Amino acid sequence: MKIKALLVLIGLVTGTVSFAQNPVAINGALTVRGNKIINKNGVPPQLRGISLSWSLWGGKKYYNPAVIDWLVSDFKASIIRASMGVQPDHGYLQEPERQKKMIITVVDEAIKQGVYVLIDWHDHNGHLHIPQSKAFFAEMAKKYKGVPNVIYEIWNEPERISWDTVKNYSVQLIAEIRKYDPDNLIVVGSPKWDQDVDVAAASPVTGFKNIAYSFHFYATDPNHQDGLRAKADKAIKMGLPLIVTEWGVGESNGDGKFDLAKNKKWMDWVEKNQLSWVNWNITDKKETTAILRPGAPGKGGWTANQLTPAGSYIREQLRSLNK
Structure with missing residues (x-):
C-alpha cells in the first residue's frame, strides 16, 4: 500500500497520469497472438487516440509536452501518434536532428503520461529512403528498447507500390530494429495507402x-466503404493482426463531407473487430479532418469553440470509449 501511494504521489508531482489509471500500467507490453494485438492479460487492449499532423508544416507547433498532456487528460487518449515528416520540405531528409528532437519530445511525454506512442516514419516513398530510415529507427530502438509504451510504425502509407517492394523494405527495417529492441511491437504498411x-x-x-x-480509412470517402471493409475482413480472417494507425472523419484528401452515419458504421466495425485506432489529426488547418479550428493555441487547453466538428466528435468518442 505504501509503495502504491508513493507512486501515485510521484505521478501527481511530475504531472503524470495516476499509476492506477494509466493505459500502459493496465495493459503492459503489447504482443501479437494470431490475428490480434493483445495486452499482458492476453486480451486486445483497444487503444484509442489521436495522431499529430505532419511535423513539417503548421501542425508542428503542437509537438510539445503541453499538447500531449491535454490529449491524455482532457481527450482521454490512450495512444498518440508522432508523424515525423520525411519529405518534401524541412523533413527528416533535410533536417534530421530537428525532426528527431520533435519526435523525442512527444515520445518522452507520452511515456511520462503512461500512454502508448507510435513513432511514425511519415513517408509515401520509404523504399527510396532505406538508409535514412534504418539510421532513424536504429537510434530510436537503442533509446527506447523494452519501453512498453513505444510502437514503431516503419512506413506510413506506401502509395501504388508493389507488396514485394513494401515487404522487402519492411524486412530490412524490422531486422535493423531487432538488433537493438527484440520485443516491442512493429507496424508494417501495405500498398495503396x-x-x-x-x-x-x-x-x-x-x-x-x-x-x-x-490499416487506414477515411470514413466518408466514397472509395472507403463496404469494399474496403471487406478487404480488411478478409485479411483478419487470413490471420493478419491489424491496427488502425490513421483514419479520418472526412475523405482521404483531408476534406469532404463529415457524414455521421458513415462514421458510425466504421466505428461499429472497428469495435466489433476490437481494433485499436488513431484519428487524424491535430492541426488547425481549415479541413474536415482537422481537430482544431484555425488559430487554436499551440499548448492545448482548447475550448469547445476552438474544436472543429471533427474535434468535438472525436473528443466525445474518446471520452466515452476510453473509460
Missing part, C-alpha cells in the same frame, strides 16, 4: 515476432 491488407495477408512478413499491420 495502407488499404491492401488482404494482399499483405496472402504473403506476410515471416521470421520475426510481434509484427502487426496498419
